[in-house]
Amino acid sequence: MSIGCIYALVALGFVLIYKATEVVNFAQGELMMLGAFLAYTFISILGWNYWAGAAAAIFCMFFVGNFVDRIFLRPVLGQPQFSIVMVTIGFGYMARSAAGMVPGWGTETYAISTPFSSEGMSLVPESVGSLVISQTDLSVIIATIILCAVLYAFFTHTRLGVAMQASSQNQLAAYYMGIPVKAVFSMIWGISAAVAAAAGILLAPTTLIDTSMGFIGLKAFPAAVLGGFGSIPGAVVGGLIIGIIETLAGFYLPPGFKNVAAYVVLLVVLVVRPQGLFGQKTGKRV
Amino acid sequence: MRFLFKTDYDQDIRIAKHSGYYWSYGLLLLIVFAAPFFLEGYYIGQMTQLYIIAMAGVGLMLLAGYTGLVSLGHAAFFGIGAYTEAVLTSNGVPLPFMDEPVVFPFFLSMPLAAIFAALAGVAIGVPVLRLTGIYLAIATFAFALVIEEILSRWESVTNGYTGLLVESLYVGDLELTDGAPFYFLCLGLLILVLLMSINLLRSPTGRAMMAIRDSEISAQSMGVNLARVKTTAFALSAGVTGLAGALFAHKLGFLSPESFTVFQSLELLVLVVVGGIGSLHGAIFGAIFVLALPQGLAILKDYLPTSIAETPGMEPFIFGLILVLVIIFEPYGIYGRWLKIKHYFQMFPVYKKATFKRQKAYMKSERLK
Numbered sequence: 001m002s003i004g005c006i007y008a009l010v011a012l013g014f015v016l017i018y019k020a021t022e023v024v025n026f027a028q029g030e031l032m033m034l035g036a037f038l039a040y041t042f043i044s045i046l047g048w049n050y051w052a053g054a055a056a057a058i059f060c061m062f063f064v065g066n067f068v069d070r071i072f073l074r075p076v077l078g079q080p081q082f083s084i085v086m087v088t089i090g091f092g093y094m095a096r097s098a099a100g101m102v103p104g105w106g107t108e109t110y111a112i113s114t115p116f117s118s119e120g121m122s123l124v125p126e127s128v129g130s131l132v133i134s135q136t137d138l139s140v141i142i143a144t145i146i147l148c149a150v151l152y153a154f155f156t157h158t159r160l161g162v163a164m165q166a167s168s169q170n171q172l173a174a175y176y177m178g179i180p181v182k183a184v185f186s187m188i189w190g191i192s193a194a195v196a197a198a199a200g201i202l203l204a205p206t207t208l209i210d211t212s213m214g215f216i217g218l219k220a221f222p223a224a225v226l227g228g229f230g231s232i233p234g235a236v237v238g239g240l241i242i243g244i245i246e247t248l249a250g251f252y253l254p255p256g257f258k259n260v261a262a263y264v265v266l267l268v269v270l271v272v273r274p275q276g277l278f279g280q281k282t283g284k285r286v
Numbered sequence: 287m288r289f290l291f292k293t294d295y296d297q298d299i300r301i302a303k304h305s306g307y308y309w310s311y312g313l314l315l316l317i318v319f320a321a322p323f324f325l326e327g328y329y330i331g332q333m334t335q336l337y338i339i340a341m342a343g344v345g346l347m348l349l350a351g352y353t354g355l356v357s358l359g360h361a362a363f364f365g366i367g368a369y370t371e372a373v374l375t376s377n378g379v380p381l382p383f384m385d386e387p388v389v390f391p392f393f394l395s396m397p398l399a400a401i402f403a404a405l406a407g408v409a410i411g412v413p414v415l416r417l418t419g420i421y422l423a424i425a426t427f428a429f430a431l432v433i434e435e436i437l438s439r440w441e442s443v444t445n446g447y448t449g450l451l452v453e454s455l456y457v458g459d460l461e462l463t464d465g466a467p468f469y470f471l472c473l474g475l476l477i478l479v480l481l482m483s484i485n486l487l488r489s490p491t492g493r494a495m496m497a498i499r500d501s502e503i504s505a506q507s508m509g510v511n512l513a514r515v516k517t518t519a520f521a522l523s524a525g526v527t528g529l530a531g532a533l534f535a536h537k538l539g540f541l542s543p544e545s546f547t548v549f550q551s552l553e554l555l556v557l558v559v560v561g562g563i564g565s566l567h568g569a570i571f572g573a574i575f576v577l578a579l580p581q582g583l584a585i586l587k588d589y590l591p592t593s594i595a596e597t598p599g600m601e602p603f604i605f606g607l608i609l610v611l612v613i614i615f616e617p618y619g620i621y622g623r624w625l626k627i628k629h630y631f632q633m634f635p636v637y638k639k640a641t642f643k644r645q646k647a648y649m650k651s652e653r654l655k
Contacts, residue, residue, distance in 0.1 A: 024420045075614045081420060082356050083613050086559050089552060090613070093606025101603070218431075218548075221424055229421075260435045263428035270425045271413040 003206070004243020005144040009199035010220035011227065011235040012151070013192040018229055020168040020188040023073065023084050027092035028196055029217015031068075035061045035197025036209045037099055058197045065193025069186040077182075096214060140202045147198060148236060151191075155232075164188060219246075222266035288632070299488040318473060322466040330469050331537075336577050337472040338533045341479055343557045343569035345526035348483060350555070351564040352492070353519040354499030356423045359410075359430025360554045363403045363524040365437055365546030367531025369444055370399040372452045372541050392455045392462065396475075396532045403528020404521040406433075411520030415513050430551055438543040449542040452535045472533055479526055483566055486522070495519050499564075556605070560612050562621025571620040579605065 010028055017025045025031075038060050042053035072091055076084050155161040167174035167184045175181045200213070207213065223242045227234025242262050249261035290297075290304060302308060322330050342364055350356050374395040390398065414425045437444050444450060455462040462471060486492045494515045497505035506512055535541055553576060561572020583601055616622055622642075630637045 087610055087613050090606040090609035093602045097603035260432050263431045266428045
């Protein structure tokens with residue numbers, strides 16, 4: 001369940017970018033990794049409070065996302081989708097090795113000390129039944145819910161959020177209405193990177209931090225596709241379903257299936273219902 | 287300067303556009319055929335490796351560069367080809383109606399490896415035909431991950447992570463899979479594959495593939511059977527890559543699933559993009575790039591201060607950087623740059639900068655609302 005929440009958060013990042021800019025960001029996992037490393041820097045190396053460190057990391061990642069859009073993506077705007085995807089893959093390579101080169105980060109594995117213990121606590125009274133969950137997992141679930149609520153409020157109730165929705169629906173029309181579409185794209189990248197950072201920080205206690213952490217990002221593809229690429233609630237539901245399927249496959253099927261279960265689901269979904277659970281069926285413009 | 291006058295309709299699809307082609311490509315052939323007599327063993331091995339990677343590149347180029355279907359999972363076909371070859375030529379395969387397991391000779395096993403990979407290509411191609419663009423890329427990506435897991439778990443055949451030894455091949459007393467003989471085998475097959483691709487691309491099927499790349503809907507309106515042409519492209523591409531995989535198996539001599547990961551797929555894709563998407567020259571240039579980059583960096587390291595040279599992860603960083611720079615500044619890759627340089631000298635005093643100027647592109651939505 002908690003791993004599902006992580007998938008959901010990373011998938012949310014994908015979907016935010018895809019919905020607004022029609023770019024599939026293959027470096028989402030790397031953004032998550034960078035976020036986790038920043039948090040590690042603030043909390044463990046500089047010795048800040050956990051909450052302050054996490055907030056600072058998320059804040060910094062917002063600017064990193066902005067920067068990525070400005071530097072790498074704006075020059076290729078309007079080129080075939082595939083070139084843009086390759087740019088994000090290239091950025092992923094760079095981010096992964098750059099994190100390995102930064103002094104203090106390196107290629108080793110690190111942990112962040114969190115205020116949450118990994119001991120189990122029961123959610124319901126003993127008399128009703130046993131439902132035990134560790135505080136770490138609970139923190140992940142609660143944080144996901146809060147983040148989703150904040151994002152939802154942002155997109156429906158603020159001026160900027162509505163502008164983002166507008167530019168994702170029809171860029172040209174949004175541009176004519178006076179929305180600075182390019183700046184909005186950069187903002188979207190920033191938000192997406194911030195969400196990725198939050199995912200990275202939440203994931204840190206479970207898997208620890210290292211440079212190959214970004215591969216979790218690849219698991220978020222099935223989540224995003226299952227929910228219908230381009231649907232925000234779909235990404236969350238898809239992430240949860242993939243997380244549950246994976247856990248069940250680990251329990252009931254022979255070893256090896258756990259790793260590929262998500263991808264098998266992805267292939268099946270693409271063949272049976274390419275628009276996903278919540279996606280809209282779209283035709284192609286000539 | 288050379289002026290080409292069109293006097294014949296066949297001129298458009300002729301392989302050699304003018305007499306210069308015979309000279310330049312003839313010289314190139316002469317060089318590559320003479321090379322093993324002058325080079326040391328190490329360089330022969332590197333050249334052989336280059337031909338194998340270039341062949342896989344040609345395979346992906348047919349799909350990504352000419353049909354416009356991007357595959358993020360070509361290492362899977364590469365791996366299928368390699369493992370098929372290894373299994374068929376080593377201990378033999380028990381077949382019905384045979385008392386002893388059959389060990390295939392290489393002239394049978396290599397086509398079989400290619401056919402097997404092509405079948406896998408069709409198997410993944412048919413269900414995902416309805417998908418385009420990014421969905422297709424993700425589907426092939428998932429397929430490659432599943433194949434990778436199968437290669438590592440199906441231990442009775444692939445030996446899992448322990449690895450599988452590949453037997454050397456002999457014709458009489460001559461060892462075919464080492465040194466100069468293997469060089470000529472790879473070179474010959476690469477030339478064969480290139481000729482096949484050139485001929486394919488000037489045939490109706492090849493032109494249908496390019497029509498699909500440029501606009502699926504226009505191609506369909508002009509009567510191109512989308513499903514058939516796409517499946518053909520998938521099968522051919524997978525087959526060529528599988529053949530390259532079969533050669534690769536002999537080059538490595540030892541197979542393990544780690545050689546066929548997602549990174550391999552990405553590397554093939556980088557090869558195609560950096561070499562120059564949409565040209566067979568690009569596949570060769572790209573292969574040279576992929577092979578030469580680590581070596582170039584290793585040489586460069588000797589001249590750098592140790593603090594920089596010793597940093598781990600320098601190589602992927604440069605790899606990613608070059609990829610990004612190429613896409614931003616030279617979307618047609620090394621081959622595009624080569625064309626420009628050639629053009630400069632052909633037009634010498636009067637090079638017109640605008641010849642290759644890109645039209646300003648605007649964001650085009652693929653959504654229909």
